[in-house]
Amino acid sequence: MAAAVFLLLFGFAVPAQADDVSQIANGLTGSRLYVTTDARAAVPEADQAAIRAALDRRTDADVRAVVVQSGVGKNRLGPMLEAVAQRVGEGKTYVGITADGRMMGISKDLSGQEINQLIARTSGGDIKTRLIRFADLAETKADEKAHAGMVGAFVMLGLLVVVVAGASGAFLVVRRRRREQQAREMAELKRGVEEDVTLLGEDIARLDLNVMDPDLDPAAREDYEKAMNSYDRAKSATERAARPEDMHAVTEALEDGRYHMTAVRARLAGDPVPERRAPCFFNPQHGPSVQDVTWAPPGGPARSVPACAADARRVLNGESPDVRMVPYGDGRRPYWDAGPAYAPYAGGYYASYGGMDLLSGMMIGTMLGSMMSGGFGGGFAPGDMGGGFGGDTGDIGGGWDFGGGDFGGGGDFGGGF
Template identity: 40%
Template sequence: MKAAIATRGPTGLLIALTIAVLTAVGALAAPSAGAAPPRAATATSVSAIAEALRERPVYVDPAASALLSEGEAQALADKIEGADKPLFVVVLPADYPTENLFTELRTATGVTGLYAIRLGDRFDARADSSVLPRAAVGNLVGSVQGEDARTQLDDFTDRALANMGGGAPSGWDEGAGGGVSTTALITAGAVLVVGGAGVYTLSRRNRRRHDQEQREALERLRVVVDEDITAFGEELDRLDFHPAEAGADDAMRADYARALDAYEQAKTHMADAGRPEDVRAVTQALEDGRFSLAQLAARREGRPLPERRPPCFFDPRHGPSVADVTWTPPGGATREVPVCAADRARLADGQDPMVREVETAYGRRPYWDAGPAYGPWAGGYFGGGILPGLLMGTVLGSMMATPTYAADYGAGYGDFGGGYEGGDVSGADFDPGDFGGGDFGGGGDFGGGGGGDFGGGF
């Protein structure tokens, strides 16, 4: 009779489901006679560590158990699994062999992610660049140096989870017994108790907010792109070229036709744009069109044809650049930037270049300090992998170097990221430069976050 009452109606059904989930959790949490421990007591080989990491994000070598207790390791693992991020934490004794440790561990694990190792009293980390850029890894490592093991790993984990991209490997959800993990069941039970409708509503609200932010970013960007299209149309109007004019040849007519086609393509791409990243096709078409006009001008004037160069960094509407010059932005790092003839002359005279400024919430700012939506806009103009160097140290460059940027605005703007997503099983298919090599001691494979093979050039 009690059972019938307990399961009657929606409330009773919820109670029954909750009891079932908690019972399953208890059964999985209780150790069974035939169950193997999560890792062998003497598993110190890289292969054994990698095998353990495929099942749980934290591995503590038995010889290093004094650095991090089992309870502390489990709490850290629960935090990482709860965040659904591909972060791997390893604690090893000080005398563990270190040559090529990160590279070999990444190869043996085969999972794209962020790998952190505490080795005695030393600490360092490496990551696939699609999960976390090198500079970010180095900064995170440097921010926790000198802390005791528990505090250091906890602080590093919190900061890394807030910055890295990707999702957790599927193996963590399977559990040691091949079933559903305890964490997943507890989460499912909590959802049942609280109510799945609330979670669904929150997810929809976040999605709507994200979509609204994207639409607003596109509308702000549309003003700038329309200015670019208009400026190019005015260049065509001023050209005063007629395909049938005296002296015109097939090469000139082809240049002119390509410029007209680029103008129409830019307008079409902008009309079809639904997200900020769609404007890359627009500015790429405009860049192609301006180069065609530069070729046409050279043919008409009897000059050598220009080489294909990126547009002027300060304002792509200035047209193709004529040279690379050294330039240092206020408070920034010195870099080589492509410039038009007019801006080259201004810089040579000690004057400021004519910088493209756009409207922001803080007034007019250079486009590289205006917001993340300008990444696709710049990417269409400055392709071929030159963009990271141009935007080094700028607000936009810093944004584009984060994994979350690619999720919101797309990737491919000059090797800011790409490849496998975090958590993907890529095996040995990864960039060895991301994981370094050599000695673990100081400046090699384990460089203390401030240099070494992985961190050189920060």
């Protein structure tokens, strides 16, 4: 009897222990609604079932709700929602509502202002009505954002397509114009080189040397045959040439052929065979140079260049040399001012005498010289996910926006639940 009386007087008077964060998080792992032990009287089982069913249907909003006892303030409710969200690890919006109807929330998708607006639109109803209404409104808002995001994505995709199409079109136009320019330059270069090859062939034909003559000087015969072989090489290389670089082999063969023709004439005349020197700078068609002279292009610095006898005489007398003029556009201009296509052309003539190193010094102040000096050859709106969860205290960092709801504006929350 005494034990029974003691139990009646003191046992039922012991308050039930409040649910902790771990219990609430475990409950929300398998359900979108958790009603704490001390708040169950405020939400009948039938209402809880209706709320769960409504929350389960609103998958886009992905709302999880916690009902707590009356009198819990925001300084406890806010950190509890943070800590629970951290432990559960899923869900986009968490709302807490007290048994006396005060409500607040945190969300990854909704800003604090949007949470407050939705909570305000649910005011005036009981807990079941408010939570179901909040889930409906959050679902609508989530669908609107998804639609807006899709529209934005399509707009961005459209803009991207336009930009890519524009860039591709511009690239194709530039490439087509570049190819047309290269084809035009190659055609001009080929005409110029063919003139050089033809001139060498005419020079050989004019000599009309009978290589079968037994009285012919064997050395002259050998030089003449070398000149003809060089001409054949130059002619074949010209026919095969498809790029400006291919002309290097042509002019290298032409330089060789012109020297051997000079040697043949010297032998036939009984004169000493001249020293093999670089071709005449002013016009490689003139054959080997005989001396170096100081010359300056219009507006350019003076430099030493190899010259044939005739051009050396002109320069030393203050006259203009006989410059090799090549096809360029609708007219002709000096080969050193006819564009980059003539760089391999010039390089072949001087390949055995220093090549581009020699040319770069002689070409200072010309178009080819300037070319040789350079060498041949999506944002996130407020409330978007912004970081991971922190410790169990609810310090989860960025990513969650607070809506104070019935408690007023959100802010920093201290304490625990």
